[in-house]
Protein backbone atom coordinates (compact mmCIF):
# COMPACT_ATOMS: atom_id res chain seq x y z
CA UNK A 1 0.00 0.00 0.00
CA UNK A 2 1.42 3.37 -0.95
CA UNK A 3 0.99 6.44 1.24
CA UNK A 4 -2.01 8.68 0.68
CA UNK A 5 -1.13 11.83 -1.23
CA UNK A 6 -2.22 14.02 1.68
CA UNK A 7 -2.64 13.05 5.28
CA UNK A 8 -3.79 15.58 7.88
CA UNK A 9 -3.60 14.46 11.49
CA UNK A 10 -5.21 16.12 14.47
CA UNK A 11 -4.78 19.66 13.20
CA UNK A 12 -5.51 22.46 15.66
CA UNK A 13 -5.46 26.22 15.17
CA UNK A 14 -6.56 29.11 17.35
CA UNK A 15 -6.43 32.86 16.89
CA UNK A 16 -6.14 34.34 20.39
CA UNK A 17 -8.91 32.68 22.35
CA UNK A 18 -10.90 31.77 19.24
CA UNK A 19 -10.43 28.11 18.35
CA UNK A 20 -10.78 27.75 14.59
CA UNK A 21 -9.69 24.16 13.91
CA UNK A 22 -10.36 21.54 16.58
CA UNK A 23 -8.73 18.34 15.53
CA UNK A 24 -8.97 17.81 11.77
CA UNK A 25 -8.13 14.35 10.42
CA UNK A 26 -8.45 13.19 6.83
CA UNK A 27 -6.58 11.69 3.92
CA UNK A 28 -6.71 12.25 0.17
CA UNK A 29 -5.67 9.55 -2.25
CA UNK A 30 -4.12 10.41 -5.60
CA UNK A 31 -6.78 11.63 -8.00
CA UNK A 32 -9.32 12.42 -5.30
CA UNK A 33 -11.42 15.52 -5.81
CA UNK A 34 -12.75 16.54 -2.44
CA UNK A 35 -15.18 19.35 -1.73
CA UNK A 36 -14.77 21.20 1.53
CA UNK A 37 -18.09 22.70 2.48
CA UNK A 38 -19.44 24.47 5.53
CA UNK A 39 -20.76 27.77 6.83
CA UNK A 40 -18.82 31.00 6.76
CA UNK A 41 -16.32 31.08 9.61
CA UNK A 42 -16.22 27.30 10.01
CA UNK A 43 -12.48 27.20 9.26
CA UNK A 44 -12.36 26.18 5.59
CA UNK A 45 -9.83 28.79 4.48
CA UNK A 46 -7.75 28.22 7.59
CA UNK A 47 -7.60 24.51 6.85
CA UNK A 48 -6.47 25.08 3.25
CA UNK A 49 -3.93 27.66 4.37
CA UNK A 50 -2.49 25.24 6.92
CA UNK A 51 -2.00 22.64 4.18
CA UNK A 52 0.38 24.90 2.27
CA UNK A 53 1.59 26.74 5.36
CA UNK A 54 0.31 30.19 4.59
CA UNK A 55 -0.93 29.69 8.16
CA UNK A 56 1.02 27.79 10.79
CA UNK A 57 -1.12 25.29 12.71
CA UNK A 58 -0.72 25.17 16.50
CA UNK A 59 -0.46 21.40 16.49
CA UNK A 60 -1.04 18.40 14.30
CA UNK A 61 0.89 16.87 11.44
CA UNK A 62 0.59 17.05 7.68
CA UNK A 63 2.14 14.54 5.31
CA UNK A 64 2.42 15.01 1.56
CA UNK A 65 3.22 11.86 -0.37
CA UNK A 66 4.42 10.22 2.84
CA UNK A 67 6.72 13.06 3.86
CA UNK A 68 6.06 15.24 6.86
CA UNK A 69 5.64 18.82 5.65
CA UNK A 70 4.54 20.50 8.88
CA UNK A 71 6.57 21.60 11.85
CA UNK A 72 10.07 22.93 12.23
CA UNK A 73 12.76 21.74 9.90
CA UNK A 74 10.55 21.22 6.88
CA UNK A 75 11.00 23.21 3.69
CA UNK A 76 8.03 25.54 3.15
CA UNK A 77 9.20 26.57 -0.32
CA UNK A 78 9.47 22.98 -1.42
CA UNK A 79 5.96 22.35 -0.06
CA UNK A 80 4.56 25.29 -2.01
CA UNK A 81 6.17 23.99 -5.17
CA UNK A 82 4.18 20.82 -4.71
CA UNK A 83 0.88 22.31 -3.55
CA UNK A 84 -0.79 24.89 -5.80
CA UNK A 85 -3.38 27.29 -4.49
CA UNK A 86 -6.11 29.25 -6.22
CA UNK A 87 -7.70 32.13 -4.32
CA UNK A 88 -11.13 33.72 -4.40
CA UNK A 89 -9.71 37.14 -5.31
CA UNK A 90 -7.20 35.73 -7.86
CA UNK A 91 -4.09 37.20 -6.18
CA UNK A 92 -2.59 38.15 -9.53
CA UNK A 93 0.19 40.72 -9.76
CA UNK A 94 -1.57 43.70 -11.30
CA UNK A 95 1.55 45.21 -12.88
CA UNK A 96 2.39 41.98 -14.72
CA UNK A 97 0.76 40.50 -17.82
CA UNK A 98 -0.99 37.14 -17.74
CA UNK A 99 2.15 35.44 -19.08
CA UNK A 100 4.43 37.30 -16.65
CA UNK A 101 2.22 36.28 -13.72
CA UNK A 102 3.06 32.71 -14.65
CA UNK A 103 6.73 33.09 -15.58
CA UNK A 104 7.56 34.88 -12.31
CA UNK A 105 7.23 31.76 -10.15
CA UNK A 106 8.74 29.54 -12.81
CA UNK A 107 11.86 31.69 -12.87
CA UNK A 108 12.18 32.52 -9.16
CA UNK A 109 10.95 29.32 -7.60
CA UNK A 110 11.67 26.72 -10.28
CA UNK A 111 14.76 28.49 -11.58
CA UNK A 112 13.81 28.19 -15.25
CA UNK A 113 15.48 30.37 -17.87
CA UNK A 114 13.53 33.09 -19.62
CA UNK A 115 12.69 31.21 -22.81
CA UNK A 116 11.73 28.01 -21.06
CA UNK A 117 9.56 29.85 -18.53
CA UNK A 118 7.83 31.69 -21.37
CA UNK A 119 7.18 28.46 -23.23
CA UNK A 120 5.78 26.79 -20.14
CA UNK A 121 3.58 29.83 -19.40
CA UNK A 122 2.17 29.75 -22.94
CA UNK A 123 1.42 26.04 -22.66
CA UNK A 124 -0.56 26.60 -19.50
CA UNK A 125 -2.39 29.66 -20.81
CA UNK A 126 -3.36 27.55 -23.78
CA UNK A 127 -4.57 24.80 -21.47
CA UNK A 128 -7.04 27.21 -19.83
CA UNK A 129 -8.07 28.72 -23.18
CA UNK A 130 -6.20 32.01 -22.82
CA UNK A 131 -3.28 31.77 -25.23
CA UNK A 132 -4.54 34.94 -26.94
CA UNK A 133 -4.44 36.92 -23.68
CA UNK A 134 -0.79 36.33 -22.78
CA UNK A 135 0.05 40.05 -23.07
CA UNK A 136 -3.03 41.32 -21.23
CA UNK A 137 -2.85 42.84 -17.77
CA UNK A 138 -5.31 41.68 -15.10
CA UNK A 139 -7.29 44.94 -15.43
CA UNK A 140 -7.94 44.04 -19.08
CA UNK A 141 -9.31 40.59 -18.23
CA UNK A 142 -12.74 39.49 -17.02
CA UNK A 143 -13.02 37.84 -13.62
CA UNK A 144 -13.32 34.43 -15.24
CA UNK A 145 -10.20 35.05 -17.30
CA UNK A 146 -8.29 36.28 -14.26
CA UNK A 147 -9.19 33.15 -12.37
CA UNK A 148 -8.13 30.97 -15.28
CA UNK A 149 -4.76 32.76 -15.24
CA UNK A 150 -4.62 32.00 -11.50
CA UNK A 151 -5.24 28.33 -12.22
CA UNK A 152 -2.67 28.30 -15.05
CA UNK A 153 -0.11 29.91 -12.76
CA UNK A 154 -0.62 27.24 -10.10
CA UNK A 155 -0.57 24.40 -12.65
CA UNK A 156 2.62 25.64 -14.29
CA UNK A 157 4.51 24.75 -11.12
CA UNK A 158 3.52 21.12 -11.74
CA UNK A 159 1.93 20.56 -8.31
CA UNK A 160 0.93 17.23 -6.81
CA UNK A 161 -2.09 18.76 -5.13
CA UNK A 162 -4.27 21.75 -5.96
CA UNK A 163 -6.15 23.76 -3.33
CA UNK A 164 -9.03 26.00 -4.40
CA UNK A 165 -10.53 28.52 -1.98
CA UNK A 166 -13.92 29.61 -3.34
CA UNK A 167 -12.49 30.09 -6.85
CA UNK A 168 -15.79 31.27 -8.32
CA UNK A 169 -17.27 33.27 -5.43
CA UNK A 170 -16.06 36.63 -6.74
CA UNK A 171 -17.34 36.01 -10.27
CA UNK A 172 -20.47 37.20 -12.00
CA UNK A 173 -22.77 34.17 -12.38
CA UNK A 174 -22.31 34.00 -16.16
CA UNK A 175 -18.53 33.58 -15.72
CA UNK A 176 -18.63 30.72 -13.21
CA UNK A 177 -18.94 28.02 -15.88
CA UNK A 178 -15.69 28.86 -17.69
CA UNK A 179 -13.80 28.34 -14.42
CA UNK A 180 -15.62 25.22 -13.26
CA UNK A 181 -15.14 23.63 -16.68
CA UNK A 182 -11.37 24.13 -16.43
CA UNK A 183 -11.56 22.56 -12.96
CA UNK A 184 -13.57 19.64 -14.30
CA UNK A 185 -10.99 18.97 -17.00
CA UNK A 186 -8.30 19.03 -14.36
CA UNK A 187 -10.28 16.56 -12.28
CA UNK A 188 -10.75 14.32 -15.32
CA UNK A 189 -7.00 14.39 -15.93
CA UNK A 190 -6.49 12.94 -12.45
CA UNK A 191 -5.31 15.96 -10.49
CA UNK A 192 -5.78 15.63 -6.73
CA UNK A 193 -7.89 18.57 -5.62
CA UNK A 194 -9.26 19.99 -2.37
CA UNK A 195 -11.91 22.54 -3.25
CA UNK A 196 -13.84 24.98 -1.08
CA UNK A 197 -16.90 25.89 -3.12
CA UNK A 198 -20.62 26.44 -2.94
CA UNK A 199 -20.99 25.29 -6.56
CA UNK A 200 -22.92 22.13 -5.84
CA UNK A 201 -23.28 21.34 -9.55
CA UNK A 202 -19.51 21.01 -9.70
CA UNK A 203 -19.57 18.94 -6.50
CA UNK A 204 -22.13 16.51 -7.90
CA UNK A 205 -20.37 16.11 -11.23
CA UNK A 206 -16.68 16.19 -10.38
CA UNK A 207 -16.16 15.34 -6.72
CA UNK A 208 -15.30 11.93 -5.39
CA UNK A 209 -16.02 13.03 -1.85
CA UNK A 210 -17.21 15.89 0.21
CA UNK A 211 -16.58 16.92 3.78
CA UNK A 212 -18.74 19.22 5.82
CA UNK A 213 -16.93 21.42 8.30
CA UNK A 214 -18.67 23.19 11.17
CA UNK A 215 -17.02 25.05 14.03
CA UNK A 216 -13.62 23.71 13.15
CA UNK A 217 -14.58 20.04 13.00
CA UNK A 218 -15.41 17.65 10.19
CA UNK A 219 -18.95 16.73 11.11
CA UNK A 220 -19.62 14.52 8.11
CA UNK A 221 -17.75 13.17 5.10
CA UNK A 222 -18.79 10.97 2.19
CA UNK A 223 -19.70 10.84 -1.49
CA UNK A 224 -21.55 14.02 -2.53
CA UNK A 225 -24.79 12.17 -3.32
CA UNK A 226 -24.78 10.68 0.17
CA UNK A 227 -24.42 14.08 1.81
CA UNK A 228 -27.09 15.57 -0.44
CA UNK A 229 -29.60 12.74 -0.17
CA UNK A 230 -28.91 10.99 3.13
CA UNK A 231 -26.98 13.32 5.40
CA UNK A 232 -26.40 11.78 8.79
CA UNK A 233 -26.12 15.06 10.62
CA UNK A 234 -28.86 17.66 10.95
CA UNK A 235 -26.26 20.43 10.55
CA UNK A 236 -25.19 19.06 7.17
CA UNK A 237 -28.76 18.73 5.94
CA UNK A 238 -29.69 22.20 7.03
CA UNK A 239 -26.63 23.82 5.45
CA UNK A 240 -26.88 21.97 2.14
CA UNK A 241 -30.58 22.78 1.89
CA UNK A 242 -29.79 26.43 2.32
CA UNK A 243 -27.19 26.61 -0.44
CA UNK A 244 -28.79 24.37 -3.09
Ligand code: ADP
Nearest residue numbers: 015018020038039040041042043044045046047
Ligand atom coordinates in the same frame (compact mmCIF):
# COMPACT_ATOMS: atom_id res chain seq x y z
P1 ADP B 1 -14.17 30.09 6.41
O1 ADP B 1 -13.17 30.08 5.31
O2 ADP B 1 -14.84 28.76 6.63
O3 ADP B 1 -15.20 31.17 6.26
P2 ADP B 1 -11.94 30.97 8.03
O4 ADP B 1 -10.99 29.85 8.10
O5 ADP B 1 -11.64 32.09 7.11
O6 ADP B 1 -13.42 30.39 7.77
O7 ADP B 1 -12.11 31.63 9.46
C1 ADP B 1 -12.47 30.89 10.60
C2 ADP B 1 -12.42 31.81 11.78
O8 ADP B 1 -11.08 32.21 12.01
C3 ADP B 1 -13.25 33.09 11.61
O9 ADP B 1 -13.90 33.38 12.82
C4 ADP B 1 -12.20 34.12 11.29
O10 ADP B 1 -12.59 35.38 11.77
C5 ADP B 1 -10.98 33.62 12.07
N1 ADP B 1 -9.72 34.01 11.41
C6 ADP B 1 -9.30 33.59 10.20
N2 ADP B 1 -8.10 34.11 9.89
C7 ADP B 1 -7.75 34.89 10.94
C8 ADP B 1 -6.60 35.70 11.25
N3 ADP B 1 -5.57 35.80 10.40
N4 ADP B 1 -6.58 36.34 12.44
C9 ADP B 1 -7.61 36.23 13.30
N5 ADP B 1 -8.70 35.48 13.09
C10 ADP B 1 -8.78 34.82 11.93
Ligand code: MG
Nearest residue numbers: 044045046165
Ligand atom coordinates in the same frame (compact mmCIF):
# COMPACT_ATOMS: atom_id res chain seq x y z
MG1 MG C 1 -12.99 31.16 3.56
